[in-house]
Amino acid sequence: MSVVIAQPRHASSLLAxxxxxxxxxxxxxxxxxxxxxxxxxxxxxxxSTALQASGSTTVAPVASDxxxxxxxxxxxxxxxxxxxxxxxISQLGSGxxxxxxxxxxxxxxxxxxxxxxxxxxxxxxxxxxxxxVTKEVAxxxxxxxxxxxVRGLFEGKVTNWKQVGGPDLDVFVYDKEPGRGTREVxxxxxxxxxxxxxxxxxxxxxxxxxxxxxxxxxxESTPGSVGPLSTGFIEGHDDLVAVALExxxxxxENVASGKYAMTRPLFMITDGKPQGAAEKYIDxxxxxxxxxxxxxHGYLTREQMGL
Amino acid sequence: MxxxxxxxxxxxxxxxxxxxxxxxxxxxxxxxxxxxxxxxAFGALAMIYGSAVVAVxxxxxxxxxxxxxxxxxxxxxxxxxxxxxxLSVELLAAVPSIVYGLIGIMMIRPFxxxxxxxxxxxxxxxxxxxxxxxxxxxxxxxxxxALAAVPARYRxxxxxxxxxRREVVRSAVLPQARSGLRAGVLLGLARALGExxxxxxxxxxxxxxxxxxxxxxxxxxxxxxxTLTTKLAGPEPxxxxxxxxxxxxxxxxxxxxxxxxxxxxxxxxRRAGAGAGAGxxxxRGHRPSVWLRTERDxxxxxxxxxxxxxxxxLLVGMLTILVTRGSSALHPAFWFSSSTGAAGGGVRxxxxxxxxLLATTALIALPLGYGAxxxxxxxxxxxxxxxxETLTVAVGGTPTILLGLAGYVLFxxxxxxxxxxxxxxxxxxxxVVPVIALTTAGRIRSMPGELTEAxxxxxxxxxxxxxxxxxxxxxxxxxxxxLLGLARAxGETAPLIFTATVFFGAPALPSGIVDAPVQALPTHIFTxxxxxxxxxxxxxxxxxxxxxVLITAVLLSLAxxxxxxxxxxxxxxx
Numbered sequence: 001m002s003v004v005i006a007q008p009r010h011a012s013s014l015l016a017x018x019x020x021x022x023x024x025x026x027x028x029x030x031x032x033x034x035x036x037x038x039x040x041x042x043x044x045x046x047x048s049t050a051l052q053a054s055g056s057t058t059v060a061p062v063a064s065d066x067x068x069x070x071x072x073x074x075x076x077x078x079x080x081x082x083x084x085x086x087x088x089i090s091q092l093g094s095g096x097x098x099x100x101x102x103x104x105x106x107x108x109x110x111x112x113x114x115x116x117x118x119x120x121x122x123x124x125x126x127x128x129x130x131x132x133v134t135k136e137v138a139x140x141x142x143x144x145x146x147x148x149x150v151r152g153l154f155e156g157k158v159t160n161w162k163q164v165g166g167p168d169l170d171v172f173v174y175d176k177e178p179g180r181g182t183r184e185v186x187x188x189x190x191x192x193x194x195x196x197x198x199x200x201x202x203x204x205x206x207x208x209x210x211x212x213x214x215x216x217x218x219x220e221s222t223p224g225s226v227g228p229l230s231t232g233f234i235e236g237h238d239d240l241v242a243v244a245l246e247x248x249x250x251x252x253e254n255v256a257s258g259k260y261a262m263t264r265p266l267f268m269i270t271d272g273k274p275q276g277a278a279e280k281y282i283d284x285x286x287x288x289x290x291x292x293x294x295x296x297h298g299y300l301t302r303e304q305m306g307l
Numbered sequence: 308m309x310x311x312x313x314x315x316x317x318x319x320x321x322x323x324x325x326x327x328x329x330x331x332x333x334x335x336x337x338x339x340x341x342x343x344x345x346x347x348a349f350g351a352l353a354m355i356y357g358s359a360v361v362a363v364x365x366x367x368x369x370x371x372x373x374x375x376x377x378x379x380x381x382x383x384x385x386x387x388x389x390x391x392x393x394l395s396v397e398l399l400a401a402v403p404s405i406v407y408g409l410i411g412i413m414m415i416r417p418f419x420x421x422x423x424x425x426x427x428x429x430x431x432x433x434x435x436x437x438x439x440x441x442x443x444x445x446x447x448x449x450x451x452x453a454l455a456a457v458p459a460r461y462r463x464x465x466x467x468x469x470x471x472r473r474e475v476v477r478s479a480v481l482p483q484a485r486s487g488l489r490a491g492v493l494l495g496l497a498r499a500l501g502e503x504x505x506x507x508x509x510x511x512x513x514x515x516x517x518x519x520x521x522x523x524x525x526x527x528x529x530x531x532x533x534t535l536t537t538k539l540a541g542p543e544p545x546x547x548x549x550x551x552x553x554x555x556x557x558x559x560x561x562x563x564x565x566x567x568x569x570x571x572x573x574x575x576x577r578r579a580g581a582g583a584g585a586g587x588x589x590x591r592g593h594r595p596s597v598w599l600r601t602e603r604d605x606x607x608x609x610x611x612x613x614x615x616x617x618x619x620x621l622l623v624g625m626l627t628i629l630v631t632r633g634s635s636a637l638h639p640a641f642w643f644s645s646s647t648g649a650a651g652g653g654v655r656x657x658x659x660x661x662x663x664l665l666a667t668t669a670l671i672a673l674p675l676g677y678g679a680x681x682x683x684x685x686x687x688x689x690x691x692x693x694x695x696e697t698l699t700v701a702v703g704g705t706p707t708i709l710l711g712l713a714g715y716v717l718f719x720x721x722x723x724x725x726x727x728x729x730x731x732x733x734x735x736x737x738x739v740v741p742v743i744a745l746t747t748a749g750r751i752r753s754m755p756g757e758l759t760e761a762x763x764x765x766x767x768x769x770x771x772x773x774x775x776x777x778x779x780x781x782x783x784x785x786x787x788x789x790l791l792g793l794a795r796a797x798g799e800t801a802p803l804i805f806t807a808t809v810f811f812g813a814p815a816l817p818s819g820i821v822d823a824p825v826q827a828l829p830t831h832i833f834t835x836x837x838x839x840x841x842x843x844x845x846x847x848x849x850x851x852x853x854x855x856v857l858i859t860a861v862l863l864s865l866a867x868x869x870x871x872x873x874x875x876x877x878x879x880x881x
Contacts, residue, residue, distance in 0.1 A: 052725065052822055054809070057838075067812050068647075078824055080726070080809035083545035090546055096725035096822070113548060172426040177512075178344065179546045199343035200514040207429050207511035207531035210542065213838035221420075222427040 051277040054080040055088020055101030056181050057211035058127060058230050059266050061297045063101050066285050075277055081211060086179030092271060093117045098278050100269040103127065103181030103230075121267040122274065124285045125294040126305045128255040129185045129262040130231040130242030132219055137226070137241075140167030144244035147261075151190045153226055156201025161224060172205040174218055174227030180210070185264045186228045189245070216240070228262075232298020256304050266299065310675035311695075311702050311744065314737040318705065321713040322565065325558025328550040336559055342514045344543070349556035353515045355563065357431060357532040358500060361510070364435025364528070365442055365499045370492055373446030375614030377491075380447070381454035382476050383611060392619070393451055394867065399622055400444035401791075401863055403798020405829045406852045408505035409836045410625065411437035413845070416509050423529040429511030431532040437505050442495035443618060449494055453487020454480060471604035493575025494704075501568045501706030503536035503801040504829075508837060512537050535564045539708050540801055549716055561709050572704030573697055633853030635846055642854065645815065646831075651843065654851050656815040660728070660825035661858065663816065664807065665793050667732035672739035672792065677785055679740065680747025685777055696748065703741030710734050711802030719806055726824035728817050731807020735799060739792030746788030750781045783873030790866035794859045800829035810834045828855040 053063050060081050067077035079101075083090070088100035093114030106119045131150055133142055142164060145153075152158035154173060161169045176183035187197050200206065205224075209215045212233045219225050220239055231250050234240040242250050245261050254260040268274075274282045284290045291301045332349065339350025380389050380396075415436050420428030457480050465479035481488070511531020518527040538560060547554040635641050636654075644653035683695045711734055718730035754777070762776045808830040817823035828851050835848035 050818065050822070052809075052824070060811075064811050076812070076814055078726075078809045078812040080811070080824075082804060083542040087542055087545040090548060091725075094548070094720050095723050096719055170426070177542045179542045196345050199341045199346055199348060202340075202516055204516070204526060204530045205426065206513050206516070207427065208513055208533075208541075211838050217838070218427055218429070221417075224426060 050076040051099060051281060052078050052080075052097040053088075053099040053101055053268070053281075054082065054091050054097045056085040056103040056266070057081045057213070058085075058103040058181060058232075058299075059101035059124070059268070062124070062266075062285065062293045062299070063099075063268070065293045065296070066281065066290055069289070070281060070284055073280075075280060077277070077281060084177065084179050084210070085181035085184075089119075089269065090114075092119070092269060095271075098270065099274075099281065100267075102267045102269055103264055104184045105265065105267070106269065118272045119269055120271070120273055121269045122282050122286070123265045123302065123305075123307065124268055124282070125266045125291070125302055126255065126300045127264055127266055127298075128231045128242075128250040128260055128300075129182050129228050129264060130234065130250050131186075131226065131245065131262075132216075132229045132231075132234055132240050132242055133226050134219065134223060135239045135241055137161055137166050137169065137224060138243065140169070142166040142243060144247050146246055147190060150186075150245070154186070154190065154201075155198065156203035156206060159203070159205070169224040170205055172207070172222050172225040173201075173203070174207055174209050174215060174222070174225055175200070176215070176228060177208055177210050181264065182212070182215075182228050182230065185262050189262050230298070235298045252300065252304065255300060256306070265305075309678070310736070310740055311679055311699050314702050314705075314710075314740070315698065317717065318565070318709060318713050318737075321716055322558045322561050322709075325549075325716075326555050326562065328558075329552035329555030331552075331555045331559045333559070336556065337563070340515050340517045342538075344547075344553045344556075347552065349552065349559075350515075351535070351538075351556075351560055351563070353517055354533050354535045354538050354560065356517055357510070357534040358536070358564075358567075360431050360528070360532070361434045361438060361506060361534055362496055362499045364432065365438035366492065366496060368436065368439035369443040369446055369495060372614050372617050373443050373491065373495070374450055374488060375611045376443075376618050377447045377450035377454060377488075378476060378480075379611040379615040381451050382472070382480065383608065384615075392615075393448075395622055396444050396447045396451070396618060397867075398860060398863055399618070399625075400448050401794050401798075401859055402444075402625070403800075403829065403855055403859060404441060404502055404505045405798055405800045405832050406625075406629075406856060407437055407441045408508040409832060409848055409852055410440070410628070411505055411509040412836050414628075419529065425529045427511070427531075429509055429531045430529045431510060432528045434506045434510040434532075434534070435528075437509055438499045438502060440621060441502065441505060442498050443621070445498060446491040446495045447618060449491030450484075450488050453484040453491065456487065457483040471600055473604040473607040474600070476607075490575045493571045497568045497571040497575065497704045500564070500571065501536065501704070501708070503540040503706065503708040504833060506534055507537045507540045508833075510534060510537055512541060535560050536706060536708055539564070539712060540804075544712050544715065544805065549720055561712065564706055565709060568704055568706055569701045572700055576697070576700045629849065629853045629856060632846070632849035633851075635850035636853040636857075641850055646826075646847075651847075654828065654831060654847075654854060656813070657826045657828045657831045657851065658854065658858075659815045660808065660813070660827040661797060661829075661855075663728060663825060664732050664735060664803070664827060665797055667729065668735040668739055668796055669789060669793055671733065672736045672743060673785075673789055675736065676740040676743025676788065676792070677747055679744035680781070680785065680788075681751065681773060681777060683744060684748035684751025684781075685773065692748075696745070699741045699744050702737050703745070705737065707738060707799050708801040710737055711805040714802060715805040724820070725822040726807055726809060727820055728807050728823055728825045729820045731803050731825070731827075734802040734806050735796040738796045738799060739789065742792035742795070743785055743788035746784045746791070747781050750784035751777060754780055783869050787866045787870045790862050790869070794862040794866070797859050797862065798829060798855060800833050803827055803830055804833065828858075 060079055064079045067079055085102040085104050088102055089110050091097045092100035106121055131145060149164045158164055159171050161167050161171060209218055212230055215227050215229045216233050219227050231242045248254050248260050250260050255263045268282050270278050294301045336349055336351050340352040341348040341350045380392055415433050416428035419425055419430055419433045461479045461483060462475055465475040512533050513531035514533055518524040544557060641653040643655050645656045646652040683692050687695055714730055714734035718724045724730050758776055762772045807824060808827045809824045813824045813826045817825055832848050832851045835844045
């Protein structure tokens with residue numbers, strides 16, 4: 001209706017403004033064009049200085065710090081964490097990235113899924129996955145859990161902390177997304193090398209989380225919660241406690257000696273032997289300066305693991 | 308038009324090939340609740356349930372308030388007040404969903420946790436509330452348009468009969484606006500069903516939980532769940548490769564989602580004349596009772612104006628939160644320095660990345676959208692135009708997470724681009740093209756007949772006619788459409804995460820196309836808000852959100868200014 005009423009006004013302004021507006025349109029098109037061609041100058045990023053790493057949120061802090069340190073030497077390294085360890089491995093397999101960050105070893109299935117990729121893992125350090133509970137639960141008497149108890153918790157059979165000698169408080173399980181290295185370490189502990197986890201429990205008090213910071217964040221804000229999380233991530237967070245497994249505390253000595261069951265290696269994985277920028281990157285992480293980054297995030301160095 | 312068809316073809320092709328690449332047990336998929344890829348079980352019932360519950364919750368919360376607010380805006384407030392409010396509602400409708408997600412994490416999750424004594428607060432209810440807040444502006448905006456389109460003579464006739472204002476609205480205005488009101492609801496529903504990121508952040512993503520009894524139903528609302536979109540936005544698409552039963556099952560989820568959203572969109576934008584419009588007023592034999600007429604009139608007035616308070620409070624509240632919490636964005640250094648470490652420094656690179664994506668998208672989408680618009684508006688017969696228009700609307704309503712996944716499979720994996728800014732820009736093109744096409748087509752349709760007749764009388768060829776009559780006449784509308792579309796694209800998160808952006812370390816401007824990711828504001832906010840509880844990260848997230856909202860607001864203000872200057876009338880186009 002009102003469109004019709006507006007016609008005369010429009011027609012006059014149309015004539016008056018036509019020329020200048022065309023100019024503006026042309027100018028902006030030029031600008032866009034310049035931007036586009038400017039960016040498309042070289043089709044492929046220079047592989048000797050630019051590098052993409054992606055994968056485990058456990059390895060990511062170390063990887064980011066190392067990338068930051070190498071910036072001054074002209075190396076451009078990006079770090080992403082979409083999909084966790086398995087995400088990194090599959091992106092490496094499909095040729096999208098040069099370095100996969102992983103908190104689990106390469107499996108036969110990975111090799112089978114990407115037969116053209118020559119996965120070469122380099123261990124950069126190690127880490128312990130803790131079964132993390134809130135301080136309230138630990139203070140209520142849950143200091144150590146057996147394998148069967150952990151299994152009961154994550155399969156939704158233990159629903160109140162009373163059942164494992166704790167306070168009268170509902171259990172709230174934060175499980176990790178599929179593909180996360182942390183979840184696989186937990187599975188290996190509960191079900192052994194060959195076994196696999198059953199389908200998720202039909203429990204009210206069961207949620208799924210992704211990265212390590214998200215896990216910590218949610219554990220801290222949820223009373224009675226439990227979740228698997230790298231012990232390095234709870235340092236300085238007194239409201240969270242890593243319980244002992246089968247009576248073994250996740251101390252540095254127990255992790256280094258392998259007595260603590262949920263110890264895992266941390267890897268940077270390449271297709272073939274690391275070369276060019278990838279080689280410089282991994283060499284830096286293995287160097288004394290790079291190894292210092294591991295304890296800074298609560299992990300163990302190669303030296304501590306006797307490598 | 309070609310581009311719209313291509314986009315649809317690529318999307319459906321990706322989904323169809325995906326489904327064909329492994330056996331999909333459709334019966335199990337929609338009838339079974341167990342989703343456990345390691346055990347070869349692909350039952351999506353829990354996700355379908357989650358999507359349904361979340362969408363219904365959002366509608367139940369948003370529709371009554373939205374409709375009442377729209378009635379108050381259109382029928383009760385004087386134009387001087389209503390006009391700026393209408394504009395604010397439109398701006399609110401364009402706030403990026405990632406910002407709603409951030410508000411969900413920071414405000415609604417704790418609210419639900421406190422409300423139901425629910426640990427954590429991640430729940431279907433929280434997701435429903437976030438979506439309700441998100442779709443309410445859409446519902447209000449579309450409904451206000453529908454009400455404003457009712458000719459004044461209906462109201463005048465009704466008042467002349469001595470009806471109270473409530474009765475006028477009820478018996479003269481609402482029946483006429485019914486199809487428009489319904490469109491608002493269905494468009495809101497489509498948006499709620501297709502939203503991935505805002506829901507992902509607060510729903511809890513628990514696989515396989517279904518209520519066992521009616522009482523259990525209410526308890527399921529305050530506990531974690533999973534929806535179709537959150538499943539697709541999770542890690543599984545990056546893990547499954549491009550074939551096999553797991554991939555096929557995920558594609559099948561995509562098809563279910565696409566079908567639901569397309570049905571809601573197509574039904575919502577159906578032409579008013581199709582059925583409801585013609586006899587709408589007479590259909591209901593509603594006989595007004597004389598009982599307490601004035602009292603009821605006053606009550607209705609109070610209720611409707613009261614309903615307006617809620618969106619208004621939302622708007623003011625959101626702005627206050629954004630400005631107070633995002634105060635870091637008010638310092639110039641935040642805009643012009645690059646980020647350091649996980650949560651320090653500024654967001655210069657993220658802003659540049661976002662602008663690069665938008666500029667590239669604009670460059671590709673403009674000719675495509677314009678071509679499609681001219682085709683629909685000037686070339687096609689009315690019947691074909693209607694079909695094409697429905698197709699275009701369907702592309703515009705496509706859940707962007709599906710665009711992202713199709714782009715991921717096509718560009719990042721199959722073509723070996725890895726993360727690439729160009730892939731991200733291309734994935735955003737289908738978001739922008741339909742808006743340009745529809746505004747342009749609408750404008751062409753409104754062309755006065757004399758213009759065309761004069762052109763034909765002068766013996767212009769079809770091409771000449773387009774070039775010297777249609778283009779000069781429509782370009783303000785086209786540009787308005789472009790700006791509206793870009794404002795929407797600026798806040799897209801889900802498609803970018805899979806195709807174009809990384810959180811850390813990408814250069815401000817990429818040095819190539821292949822393996823050349825960028826950083827962008829939506830991804831930045833997503834990672835910060837999801838991953839970290841550290842106060843500095845949260846401040847950073849709010850600051851980035853404020854910057855993103857400001858960018859969107861600038862695009863929208865330009866669009867509104869253009870529209871007001873050249874068209875003299877508003878057309879709702881999203």
